[in-house]
Amino acid sequence: MEFRQSSKLSEVCYEIRGPVIEHADALEEAGHSVLRLNTGNPALFGFEAPEEIVQDMIRMLPKAHGYTDSRGILSARRAVAQRYESMGLANIRLDDVYLGNGVSELVSMAVQALLEDGDEVLIPAPDFPLWTAVTTLAGGKAVHYLCDESSDWYPDLDDMASKITDRTRAIVVINPNNPTGAVYPKEVLEGILDLARRHHLMVLADEIYDRIVYDDAVHHPLASLAPDLVVLTFGGLSKTYRVAGFRSGWLVVTGPREHARNYLEGLTMLASMRLCPNAPAQYAIQAALGGRQSIDELTAPGGRLYEQRDRAWEKLNEIPGVSCVKPKGALYAFPRLDPAVHRIHDDEKFVLDLLLREKIQVVQGTGFNWPRPDHFRILTLPHADDLDAAISRIGRFLGGYRQ
Ligand code: PLP
Numbered sequence: 001m002e003f004r005q006s007s008k009l010s011e012v013c014y015e016i017r018g019p020v021i022e023h024a025d026a027l028e029e030a031g032h033s034v035l036r037l038n039t040g041n042p043a044l045f046g047f048e049a050p051e052e053i054v055q056d057m058i059r060m061l062p063k064a065h066g067y068t069d070s071r072g073i074l075s076a077r078r079a080v081a082q083r084y085e086s087m088g089l090a091n092i093r094l095d096d097v098y099l100g101n102g103v104s105e106l107v108s109m110a111v112q113a114l115l116e117d118g119d120e121v122l123i124p125a126p127d128f129p130l131w132t133a134v135t136t137l138a139g140g141k142a143v144h145y146l147c148d149e150s151s152d153w154y155p156d157l158d159d160m161a162s163k164i165t166d167r168t169r170a171i172v173v174i175n176p177n178n179p180t181g182a183v184y185p186k187e188v189l190e191g192i193l194d195l196a197r198r199h200h201l202m203v204l205a206d207e208i209y210d211r212i213v214y215d216d217a218v219h220h221p222l223a224s225l226a227p228d229l230v231v232l233t234f235g236g237l238s239k240t241y242r243v244a245g246f247r248s249g250w251l252v253v254t255g256p257r258e259h260a261r262n263y264l265e266g267l268t269m270l271a272s273m274r275l276c277p278n279a280p281a282q283y284a285i286q287a288a289l290g291g292r293q294s295i296d297e298l299t300a301p302g303g304r305l306y307e308q309r310d311r312a313w314e315k316l317n318e319i320p321g322v323s324c325v326k327p328k329g330a331l332y333a334f335p336r337l338d339p340a341v342h343r344i345h346d347d348e349k350f351v352l353d354l355l356l357r358e359k360i361q362v363v364q365g366t367g368f369n370w371p372r373p374d375h376f377r378i379l380t381l382p383h384a385d386d387l388d389a390a391i392s393r394i395g396r397f398l399g400g401y402r403q
Helices: 020-029 051-063 074-085 102-114 130-137 157-162 186-199 257-273 279-290 295-299 304-318 347-358 384-399
Strands: 097-100 120-125 141-148 168-174 202-206 231-236 249-254 376-379
Touching: 020 347, 051 279, 074 097, 074 249, 074 279, 097 102, 097 257, 102 130, 102 202, 102 231, 102 249, 102 257, 120 130, 130 141, 141 157, 157 186, 168 186, 186 202, 249 257, 295 304, 304 384, 347 376, 347 384, 376 384
Parallel strands: 120 141, 120 168, 168 202, 202 231
Antiparallel strands: 097 249, 231 249
């Protein structure tokens, strides 16, 4: 008797760690060195964990061997509440903060607690595909609203409005955005909130990159603009604090919780079912949030992330038939391959061919639920010279590539 995967997985897709990885692993086993530009993992590119976080975790380790409260330890939840109050979110109580094993776990819990079979969630295209995957797994329907490349990748509010039905329960906003690097202006956020207000939708604000912004971009926490709406704000240590492997994140509920009492009971039950988040990683939160914000040095002119973002953007735009909107935040660029020049019909094959030929691994645009095979995502995490070399190789590859 063969054991088969659940049919619930048949529509679930998660390409960032998808099948191309097996080919990359095989290449490495055969002795090739593969430049892996597929996951936003700062540790792989020489970003050290801030010393104060590591030291605090080591110091607390002997005391962190028991289960904790299932929402998480109070000192960390207090630090999270204070962080967001200082960013303009009102009246956060400690019970409004849930800690998790990364934002990923909390996204899954938040969506599972909400959806009946067939309920719809508005999710951006392109998206960070976890949102689509967990919605589908929870029996819901991911309905993608388009982000407009010709308007700096801001959400197309008309498209969003046209996709709201009586089954729509929530809107997901990823800001700063993975994969596009967009940081949304206040007017766009207000437009989204108006729709949520008019249609009684929960707002799910994935703001894990909120401190990673460049140039004149300003990140406006969505919840700070909508104290009258139930907003779940997601954040964590993986990116800003470069400790993705610690698996430490949080979710903060704001707005009229009395309209979400029953939902929050469900969320709390899911939090108890996983017993608690990894305890040592919870101790890292207070140290991180109370510490010196070294991320600002990395994103300011002359800082490593800033320079790399610039170099990636410039080099990509030098390739004939490639254009890239300048990322204003996060750790990625999402260039367009002009279909008149490159004629790519299957972008997963394109990514695989690039890997096999140049030993560079990127992720195809359709892996982010982008509807056409004309984009890919590249990280801006490698050193500028490595990015330079990698993008030159991508350009050379594209020059001779035919599908
Ligand atoms: N949300 C977005 C937009 C992301 O890009 C990522 C990771 O890449 C996550 C959530 C998940 O982060 P975590 O490591 O906290 O699970």
